[in-house]
Amino acid sequence: MFDINEIEWINALYQIAAFFVLLLLLKKFAFGPVMGMMEKREKHVADQIATAEKNREESEKYLQEQRDAIQTAREEAKEIVENAKKSSENQAADIMQNARRESERMKENAKQEINTEKAQAISALREQVSTLSVLVASKVIEKELDEREQEKLIQETLKEVGEDL
């Protein structure tokens, strides 16, 4: 009933051989390149993701740096403004004080000058008066004159004195 000769051994062998050839052909011409490209793409995608991740981290770092820099700049600006305010206040106070001192000093000087002038004037006047009285007395004594003469003399002397002064 079952004859081993009836089995188509050649067909079986042919199919296996053809299958093997097909496998090799497909590998060489079709799936080899496809698999290669898929692997390449996988690698590409992985690389891209890695790069993106790196870039993101970097940008976050930069952002943090920027934020810090802005914070520092703000603080510095505040400090500068405060300093400026303080120094201007100080300066204003200084100027005021200086001016006050200067005016005080000038007033003092003026007072002193006035006093000196006054003293000089008084002493000069005193001298004049003494000289004058001596002059008048000597004139009177020199000439015993009548009332008209006397009047004339006084006028003369006064004139002389006036010229002298």
Added chain:
Amino acid sequence: MDNQFLTVDLFGIPWMTVNVPNILLITAAMAIVFFVVFFMTRRIEMYPTGAQNAIEYLVQFIKNIISSTMDWERGKNFFMLGITLILYVFVANMMGVPFELATAGEHYVWWNSPTSNPVLTLSLALFVILLTHYYGIKLKGPKEYGKDYLRPVGFLLPFKLIEEFSNTVTLGMRLFANIYAKEVIIVMLVGLGTSSLFWVFGAFLPLVIFQAFSVFIGSLQAFIFVMLTMVYMAHKVNEEH
């Protein structure tokens, strides 16, 4: 219904019987697979379009089948086997769906699904099983491979041996039986449809439905064949510790 195949005894030697139409059909199936895939993969680009997408989907599909049974590091050895198997079995299964050719008087068949021949399916199954043994020895070493027959306990050895045999037979016979049954039913429906004018209308709708079902069966059997191949392969190459 007495289909027969033109057979020739090569050189007149009785065991060198050649089934001529089957040889041609195997070649046709292989050629279809090769040229379709060949022309679908002419333009391989980094950003896939059209045919390349389809091919890559298939590649991913086979990868998933293999990954579901073993780790990819080991499974990538069998990728080409899996993808060639599924393409060949699928195309072979589909070949008998649209039409079949047979001579009028003697019913010499010239075109059908090559997988409806038990010799071809069993030889393919045997090939696959032998490959699992080969890779079992190659990847695990002869000692580990031999020990596998005694795991988990020694007295299971006869069952293990029977399993090897039955795996081969069921793997081949499942494919053969499904496709053969499909062929028989299609031939019967076509025969019915051409028997009289009345049955042209009566058999047309069932035939259409059954052809759709045949496509489903063919795809499913191709998938199952590859899936089981990978399962048997995983049995042999996976470390079971």
